[in-house]
Amino acid sequence: xxxxxxxxxxxxxxxxxxxxxxxxxxxxxxxxxxxxxxxxxxxxxxxxxxxxxxxxxxxxxxxxxxxxxxxxxxxxxxxxxxxxxxxxxxxxxxxxxxxxxxxxxxxxxxxxxxxxxxxxxxxxxxxxxxxxxxxxxxxxxxxxxxxxxxxxxxxxxxxxxxxxxxxxxxxxxxxxxxxxxxxxxxxxxxxxxxxxxxxxxxxxxxxx
Amino acid sequence: xxxxxxxxxxxxxxxxxxxxxxxxxxxxxxxxxxxxxxxxxxxxxxxxxxxxxxxxxxxxxxxxxxxxxxxxxxxxxxxxxxxxxxxxxxxxxxxxxxxxxxxxxxxxxxxxxxxxxxxxxxx
Numbered sequence: 001x002x003x004x005x006x007x008x009x010x011x012x013x014x015x016x017x018x019x020x021x022x023x024x025x026x027x028x029x030x031x032x033x034x035x036x037x038x039x040x041x042x043x044x045x046x047x048x049x050x051x052x053x054x055x056x057x058x059x060x061x062x063x064x065x066x067x068x069x070x071x072x073x074x075x076x077x078x079x080x081x082x083x084x085x086x087x088x089x090x091x092x093x094x095x096x097x098x099x100x101x102x103x104x105x106x107x108x109x110x111x112x113x114x115x116x117x118x119x120x121x122x123x124x125x126x127x128x129x130x131x132x133x134x135x136x137x138x139x140x141x142x143x144x145x146x147x148x149x150x151x152x153x154x155x156x157x158x159x160x161x162x163x164x165x166x167x168x169x170x171x172x173x174x175x176x177x178x179x180x181x182x183x184x185x186x187x188x189x190x191x192x193x194x195x196x197x198x199x200x201x202x203x204x205x206x207x208x
Numbered sequence: 209x210x211x212x213x214x215x216x217x218x219x220x221x222x223x224x225x226x227x228x229x230x231x232x233x234x235x236x237x238x239x240x241x242x243x244x245x246x247x248x249x250x251x252x253x254x255x256x257x258x259x260x261x262x263x264x265x266x267x268x269x270x271x272x273x274x275x276x277x278x279x280x281x282x283x284x285x286x287x288x289x290x291x292x293x294x295x296x297x298x299x300x301x302x303x304x305x306x307x308x309x310x311x312x313x314x315x316x317x318x319x320x321x322x323x324x325x326x327x328x329x330x331x
Contacts, residue, residue, distance in 0.1 A: 023264070026291035026309050027220055033310035034226035041233050073310055 008089050011133060015086030022080035029069050029076070036065040078104045085132040090206060093132045095157055095164045096121040102136040103155065106143060114149045120156040128164055129207030135166070138192060142168040142199045145182045166201040212324050215256035216240040217247045217273075218289065219265045223309075227260075230313060236320070244268035251281050258323045260316075261303070263290040274302045285323035287316075 040062045042049050049055065078101050085091070085098070103110070103117065110117050139155070146153060156167045170177045176197035186192040186199075193200045214236050218224040224240040231238040241250045244267045251259070259277060263270050274286055288299060288306035300306070304323045307316055325331040 023291045027223070030291070030309035030311065031220060031223040031226070034223050034230065037313055038226045038230055041230050045233050069310055 011086040012088075015083040015133075018083030018086075019080050022076045022083065025076045026073065026080075029073050032065065033069050036062050036069070075104075082136070085136060089131050089133075090129060091132055092127050092129045092207065095125050095128055095135070095166065095203060098132045098135055099139055099155065099157060099166055102139050106140060110143065113146060113151070115143070115146060116150075116152045118152070118154045120154060122156075122158045125157060125159060125164055126205075128203055128205050130203050130205065134191075135201065135203060138186075138201045139166065139168070141186065142192075142201065145179060145185060145199070146170070146177060148177060151177065162204075164203045164205075166203070168199040168201075170197050211235050211237045212258065212320070213254060213256045214238040214258050214260065214320065215247075215250055215254055216260045217244070217250075217265070218260070218262040219243065220262070227311070231317075231320075234313075234317060244273065247273065248276055248280060251277055251284065255281070256284055257327055258304075258320050259284055259286045260289050260320075261286050263288050263299075263306075270299055271296075271302075274299065278302065283327055285327050287319055287323060 039058070043055055043059060043062075044050070052058075081097075081101055082105055085093075085101075100119070100121070103119065143153070151170055154167075154169050156169070158165055158167070178196055179194045179199050180196060182199075183194050186194065191202050191204075193202065214231055216224045216228055216231075216238060218227075218240065219242050221240075221242045224242060228238045228240045239250065239254055239256075241247050244265050247268075261270070261273065261277075270288070277284060277286065285304040286302070288303045289309060289311070290306060291309050304326060305319050307319060322331060
């Protein structure tokens with residue numbers, strides 16, 4: 001089996017550590033948020049402090065802290081959800097949310113490879129019962145096969161023949177990448193089909 | 209009219225004390241306790257209108273805490289504050305609302321004001 005019980009337990013453990021860590025991270029961000037907020041309040045509510053020559057600069061610093069808190073909090077939210085995807089090998093989830101989440105978390109990798117990523121999520125995809133963590137791994141594996149820099153990648157979701165498909169393609173390029181040689185890389189995963197410049201991850205509903 | 213009384217129950221002291229000050233600057237009368245064991249006594253002493261309750265505190269089971277608070281102060285409204293975990297349906301039924309950390313102060317105050325309106329029977 002592609003997904004052994006032992007591996008699943010290991011993943012659940014990693015997922016638990018991630019979700020505990022992100023919970024702590026949120027607490028730390030909450031402390032920074034309230035401390036910076038209190039500084040801002042002092043500037044706003046105290047006439048004496050408001051008149052300080054550095055007041056404008058202090059406000060700018062507080063705004064910058066606030067922006068970074070929001071940025072980090074957003075990442076923590078996605079990382080927490082990512083951790084919980086490993087809770088169970090089978091769960092009900094929204095494919096678009098699941099794909100978007102892993103793409104956000106892989107953003108730095110995508111930027112390092114100078115990939116221009118476009119997404120086209122089909123609206124109204126049904127909730128699906130399958131393995132969300134495995135789906136995210138396959139999306140990662142598909143992106144990892146892109147070794148050429150400055151590439152345009154389209155990640156598209158759609159429904160076909162009662163399955164939900166995530167298609168990763170470089171079709172828009174003058175010389176699209178041919179993924180056929182990468183077939184062995186995906187061999188254990190029966191859910192993946194490769195057709196030239198297209199990688200399809202096919203998700204079937206495993207719910208009752 | 210006296211300022212509305214708030215009680216923050218949260219084990220993160222730096223967070224709770226800064227939030228207390230921020231709420232007091234906005235014409236609330238806020239106090240904070242940092243340990244679950246002190247929470248019920250603080251409810252009895254302070255008679256808060258609204259409680260901001262951290263969902264995950266060491267030594268505290270949220271459902272039991274809400275029940276205990278409601279037993280000694282049935283009129284108090286509770287807003288759950290959480291890092292991530294959304295409250296269960298059961299907790300949602302007994303609490304007025306919930307908010308996720310880090311908090312947007314405007315959003316929190318809107319929720320507090322709504323909770324006060326509900327306590328006053330105006331909602």
